[in-house]
Amino acid sequence: MSEVLYSIAVEVNGTKRVGQVSARTSLVDWLREHLNLTGTHIGCEHGICGACSVMLDGEPVRSCLMYAVQADGHSITTVEGLARPDGQLSILQDSFCEAHGLQCGYCTPGMLIAAQALLDANPRPTEEQIRDAIGGNLCRCTGYQQIVDAIALAAERMAGGAA
Amino acid sequence: MKSPPFEYARTASIEEACELLSQHGDAAKVIAGGQSLVPMLAFRLLRPGWLIDINEIAALKFVAFETDTVRMGACTRQCVVARDDALAARVPLLRQALAFVGHTQTRNRGTVGGSLAHADPSAELPLVAQILEARLVLRTKSAKRTLPAAEFFAGPMMTNLQPDECLEEIHWPVWREQKTGSAFTEISRRHGDFAMVAATAQIAVDDDGQCTRVTFGVGGAAPVPLAFPALAQNLVGRRLDKAKARAVAQEAAAALEPDTDTHASAAYRRHLAGVLVSRVLLEAYDTARSAP
Numbered sequence: 001m002s003e004v005l006y007s008i009a010v011e012v013n014g015t016k017r018v019g020q021v022s023a024r025t026s027l028v029d030w031l032r033e034h035l036n037l038t039g040t041h042i043g044c045e046h047g048i049c050g051a052c053s054v055m056l057d058g059e060p061v062r063s064c065l066m067y068a069v070q071a072d073g074h075s076i077t078t079v080e081g082l083a084r085p086d087g088q089l090s091i092l093q094d095s096f097c098e099a100h101g102l103q104c105g106y107c108t109p110g111m112l113i114a115a116q117a118l119l120d121a122n123p124r125p126t127e128e129q130i131r132d133a134i135g136g137n138l139c140r141c142t143g144y145q146q147i148v149d150a151i152a153l154a155a156e157r158m159a160g161g162a163a
Numbered sequence: 164m165k166s167p168p169f170e171y172a173r174t175a176s177i178e179e180a181c182e183l184l185s186q187h188g189d190a191a192k193v194i195a196g197g198q199s200l201v202p203m204l205a206f207r208l209l210r211p212g213w214l215i216d217i218n219e220i221a222a223l224k225f226v227a228f229e230t231d232t233v234r235m236g237a238c239t240r241q242c243v244v245a246r247d248d249a250l251a252a253r254v255p256l257l258r259q260a261l262a263f264v265g266h267t268q269t270r271n272r273g274t275v276g277g278s279l280a281h282a283d284p285s286a287e288l289p290l291v292a293q294i295l296e297a298r299l300v301l302r303t304k305s306a307k308r309t310l311p312a313a314e315f316f317a318g319p320m321m322t323n324l325q326p327d328e329c330l331e332e333i334h335w336p337v338w339r340e341q342k343t344g345s346a347f348t349e350i351s352r353r354h355g356d357f358a359m360v361a362a363t364a365q366i367a368v369d370d371d372g373q374c375t376r377v378t379f380g381v382g383g384a385a386p387v388p389l390a391f392p393a394l395a396q397n398l399v400g401r402r403l404d405k406a407k408a409r410a411v412a413q414e415a416a417a418a419l420e421p422d423t424d425t426h427a428s429a430a431y432r433r434h435l436a437g438v439l440v441s442r443v444l445l446e447a448y449d450t451a452r453s454a455p
Contacts, residue, residue: 061269072173
């Protein structure tokens, strides 16, 4: 049985990408398997863990709860899109290294997307706002404290204009 | 798991969506935010032949203020509703309830109409619709009808939406009383999860602190979210204190027949309902009294 294929054109990390997808192909599967953007992780595949978070038109969403065909005409930012154009880590990513905001790394892409979305909207978040922003992202290693520290550090560095 | 195969139609208007629903009937499901529907497909609880996507219909995304009503398009996103200060001034319960709904990532995608049409008995927005007596505008290819929330919810994950109908608008009543207060609370395992039990109330008072209008309800403790209009009516013309709130809450809790599941026993749910109703009644009352 052959499935119907749909043509899509999506701006991914600033570049227009086109593809042919079956309706049931999730956005995260398309990003990982068709575009080889494997930075976005698949954890639970039913909208609980947050590892697959990406930005859709600038707002964080779960890419396992969207079909790729639904992203047609929209813009997506994945964790690969957070680094600087020269490939160096962003301030936020570097702060995760600095504050040991990761261990196994599985939740990290989702945490980074959630944190970046928070800092985009609110450059000086309180600890409570940081915890709320990552409330939809599960981490089984860190106990969250270092992730919260990392995001706070990134906010501080951005405010100070530090590299 | 991955979703089972289906065919997909992105629609540009409610007319187009209704036309497709009339063609495919039971075989089609409308997809709005998909935050509950997609997991159900992933679990293979549903195998629709078609998904009719209404996400790109601009006409289904609006919030319009009228004298006694806020009209809202069914595909209005939860994040948009939560951010809207003018809306929060008119129907404060929406923002209060949304604080308990999912997380940033799900509220960015999830819609108000989707939550109502999904009709999870523990969900927050259906409970608010029930106690405020929201009205739901349902549309087919050739007809339109309006159902009060009480007639819309039919059971757990069940509504009286017909297979060829699409939820188009929600009309939220605005209480014009100057001194109005509302409250929403719930207990769940983790913040953002569906409630084991949720409770909400809205109360208007006069200058002497007597209740002039009362509504309250409980979610998660029955097949549909429940309002208690008769018990609420008993409070009209009276002042509320701790003892009275507790007594009314106990009466409401005693009328519930909750289920036992892996999250909570029936007895615990009934207990929670009593405690939480008492809390929201007092909070709504105090807020109303201290309103200017």
